[in-house]
Amino acid sequence: MAHFDENPLGPHLPLDPLPGHSSPGRLERVLRRGEFAVTAELNPPDSADPEDVYERAAIFDGWVDGINAVDASGANCHMSSVGICALLTRMGYAPIMQIACRDKNRIAIQGDVLGAAAMGVCNIMCLTGDGVQAGDQPGAKPVFDLDCMSLLETVRIMRDNAKFLSGRKLTTPPKVFLGAAINPFAPPYDFRPFRLAKKIEAGAQFVQSQYCFDVPMFREYMKKVRDLGLHEKCFILVGVGPMASAKTAKWIRSNVPGIHIPDAIIKRLEGAEDQKKEGKQLCIDIINEVKEIEGVAGVHVMAYRQEEYVAEIVHESGVLKGRQPWKREPNPVDQLVAERIEQTREGVEQNQQQMAEVAAQQPH
Amino acid sequence: MADPKPGNAAPARKAATGAYTPVEVSPNRRARRKYTVRLWAVRHSRFFEWFYTRFAEAFLLLHPVWNLFGYQRVERPVTFVERHVKGFLFDCRMCGQCVLSSTGMSCPMNCPKQLRNGPCGGVRANGNCEVEPDMPCVWVQAWKGSQNMARGNTIMNVQKPVNQSLRETSSWLRVTAEAAAARQTAAGKDA
Numbered sequence: 068m069a070h071f072d073e074n075p076l077g078p079h080l081p082l083d084p085l086p087g088h089s090s091p092g093r094l095e096r097v098l099r100r101g102e103f104a105v106t107a108e109l110n111p112p113d114s115a116d117p118e119d120v121y122e123r124a125a126i127f128d129g130w131v132d133g134i135n136a137v138d139a140s141g142a143n144c145h146m147s148s149v150g151i152c153a154l155l156t157r158m159g160y161a162p163i164m165q166i167a168c169r170d171k172n173r174i175a176i177q178g179d180v181l182g183a184a185a186m187g188v189c190n191i192m193c194l195t196g197d198g199v200q201a202g203d204q205p206g207a208k209p210v211f212d213l214d215c216m217s218l219l220e221t222v223r224i225m226r227d228n229a230k231f232l233s234g235r236k237l238t239t240p241p242k243v244f245l246g247a248a249i250n251p252f253a254p255p256y257d258f259r260p261f262r263l264a265k266k267i268e269a270g271a272q273f274v275q276s277q278y279c280f281d282v283p284m285f286r287e288y289m290k291k292v293r294d295l296g297l298h299e300k301c302f303i304l305v306g307v308g309p310m311a312s313a314k315t316a317k318w319i320r321s322n323v324p325g326i327h328i329p330d331a332i333i334k335r336l337e338g339a340e341d342q343k344k345e346g347k348q349l350c351i352d353i354i355n356e357v358k359e360i361e362g363v364a365g366v367h368v369m370a371y372r373q374e375e376y377v378a379e380i381v382h383e384s385g386v387l388k389g390r391q392p393w394k395r396e397p398n399p400v401d402q403l404v405a406e407r408i409e410q411t412r413e414g415v416e417q418n419q420q421q422m423a424e425v426a427a428q429q430p431h
Numbered sequence: 432m433a434d435p436k437p438g439n440a441a442p443a444r445k446a447a448t449g450a451y452t453p454v455e456v457s458p459n460r461r462a463r464r465k466y467t468v469r470l471w472a473v474r475h476s477r478f479f480e481w482f483y484t485r486f487a488e489a490f491l492l493l494h495p496v497w498n499l500f501g502y503q504r505v506e507r508p509v510t511f512v513e514r515h516v517k518g519f520l521f522d523c524r525m526c527g528q529c530v531l532s533s534t535g536m537s538c539p540m541n542c543p544k545q546l547r548n549g550p551c552g553g554v555r556a557n558g559n560c561e562v563e564p565d566m567p568c569v570w571v572q573a574w575k576g577s578q579n580m581a582r583g584n585t586i587m588n589v590q591k592p593v594n595q596s597l598r599e600t601s602s603w604l605r606v607t608a609e610a611a612a613a614r615q616t617a618a619g620k621d622a
Contacts, residue, residue, distance in 0.1 A: 206594030
């Protein structure tokens with residue numbers, strides 16, 4: 068992954084999936100081209116209405132390379148990531164399906180991986196998941212059958228060896244680009260780069276970091292990562308996001324585990340006249356700082372309940388400069404579905420008795 | 432190779448892959464002694480029902496004592512006693528929300544699927560468990576036990592999902608605290 072791929076017909080052309088690529092997806096190709104990737108997080112709805120998902124995805128339409136479909140983040144119950152991905156792939160979006168080990172055992176997870184890949188999901192992000200105590204249903208039974216590392220390995224085995232964890236063969240393996248999460252801002256700081264190495268060993272091809280508010284600390288982390296040569300084996304996307312106010316920042320700092328916000332950031336927000344605007348500017352500044360760090364391949368913008376600002380942040384930070392235009396690609400099964408929908412539209416009457424007779428006479 | 436037990440397809444092949452193969456016991460109940468005491472308790476469910484009612488009353492009478500020391504502080508010693516007493520009698524798993532009186536004095540947490548509302552469809556013809564072929568089905572026993580009990584029809588109640596965050600806490604104290612609180616509100620209403 069150290070080398071950057073280009074289209075054999077010319078570097079100015081969009082990159083098709085090459086033989087070495089593990090997924091046909093957009094995110095992998097953008098990263099392999101060496102373009103600065105942008106991913107964002109979809110706020111999952113608490114509803115059974117597909118339009119809620121489409122509305123929220125429309126905010127990111129076209130200019131985001133991967134939309135994270137979160138799997139009950141913070142152990143709060145929402146629409147499932149599989150469901151969101153099913154809806155998104157149907158409309159030609161490129162989702163990154165998150166899988167948390169908290170709610171599903173290996174049987175459910177392997178089934179979901181196959182189902183997701185069949186629907187056209189090209190990116191899977193393997194997480195351990197927050198503990199159930201963090202969420203709205205603390206009485207739930209925590210599963211944690213696998214952890215993020217063994218989950219990565221499981222999906223890698225399914226993809227590369229075309230086998231389940233049990234060794235049973237798959238007829239068609241899932242073609243997915245594997246992701247993981249990193250948090251350079253939590254102790255033990257010395258171990259963090261090695262943990263990334265372990266994740267790469269287990270199968271991670273890209274990683275998204277926790278919110279980065281402490282750039283010097285991240286720079287230090289990246290230095291160690293580069294010393295280990297990990298930035299050449301894995302694409303590192305930095306997690307960023309706007310803070311709505313100093314108050315929210317303080318609340319997050321003391322209530323959400325794993326998020327490190329230095330005092331200087333809070334002071335800067337407090338000193339501002341318009342804290343919301345300052346939060347956005349702060350996010351842009353951080354993006355501009357981290358994108359210059361060697362080994363950073365993109366940003367992951369998490370703007371919980373401020374999704375409408377993501378476009379401004381990305382646009383104003385100018386990370387998309389020099390991008391090759393992209394064409395949306397059809398899902399391989401789109402043709403089949405289109406035919407089926409056409410039939411439905413025609414309103415062909417179905418006589419069950421006759422149809423059963425025809426089916427019964429078919430040779431088998 | 433392993434005895435081809437029903438409910439475990441192709442055990443020899445699974446064992447060869449190194450995958451987990453249940454051999455008579457489920458993964459969550461490896462070292463379990465015989466089921467003698469548990470079965471004895473179910474046979475005497477009527478007695479235990481009577482005893483439990485008296486016991487709960489006594490515990491409620493002691494409410495001022497618990498309050499004096501503080502429920503938090505007595506939690507540990509009471510839990511210790513509760514775990515060992517109920518552990519011996521019912522193979523208690525300390526779910527912290529005891530439903531023995533609604534399950535014929537047969538602890539439902541001993542079911543490998545931890546069913547709290549009745550038997551699954553896999554019970555063997557001899558009344559033993561699908562997952563652990565040597566264990567008498569917890570719910571077959573529960574049904575028998577409930578038949579002996581005066582208020583055995585509480586087995587018909589639909590039980591709520593287990594609140595896993597209450598594990599390893601004392602069910603006795605919780606029930607007592609709740610009863611005391613209910614008594615107080617009732618008294619408040621009367622006044």
